Amino acid sequence: MYFYIEDVITFCDIHQVEVTDMKAPYFMGNGRHKKQDEDMEHNYRIYVFYSTIDLQLSELNRRFNVEAMELLILSSALDPKENFKSFGNEKICKLVEKFYADDFFELEKRNLSFQLRHYHSNISRDPNLGKISSFSEFYHKLVETGKTAIFLLVDRLIRLVLTFPVSRASTERSFHAMKVIKTSALQQN
Known part of the structure; x- marks a missing residue:
């Protein structure tokens, strides 16, 4: 007080x-x-x-129920901050298994673990990606450098994680967001 x-x-x-x-x-x-x-x-x-x-x-x-918190915690394993300090192969595979199981075939889920090892060693050594702190900025850099074409499964997972909050938003919040976007677009014209 x-x-x-x-x-x-x-x-x-x-x-x-x-x-x-x-x-x-x-x-x-x-x-x-x-x-x-x-x-x-x-x-x-x-x-x-x-x-x-x-x-x-x-x-x-x-x-923020238990499921939403678990999703956020597991998604943080993809965070580029501090040169991928929180990266965790097991957490990422658990994220796919629990929240994105329908978006990956069984063979892809098994291959994801191998791809993640190569991805982590490749990305953490890239000087262009070391100083990025935002997840969306990081993804843009991955696209620019062509790494999304190399790590297709990781690319799909990152896109799913980035769009998950939008896909799970309540109807009310979705309509509110659309109103804000339309209002902003009308003001720009």
């Missing part, structure tokens, strides 16, 4: 907003049943701050 309190107080003073004294007593109830229940700071922490945190956690848990 005290992280930015001075900034908040300064802002309130500038805009002539009354600041509550957090050390003042807090009374619950009304009339004869009115009783003192600690101070304003205690009330703020218990009834406002903790309740807000609980609501935020509930919303995050609703949006």
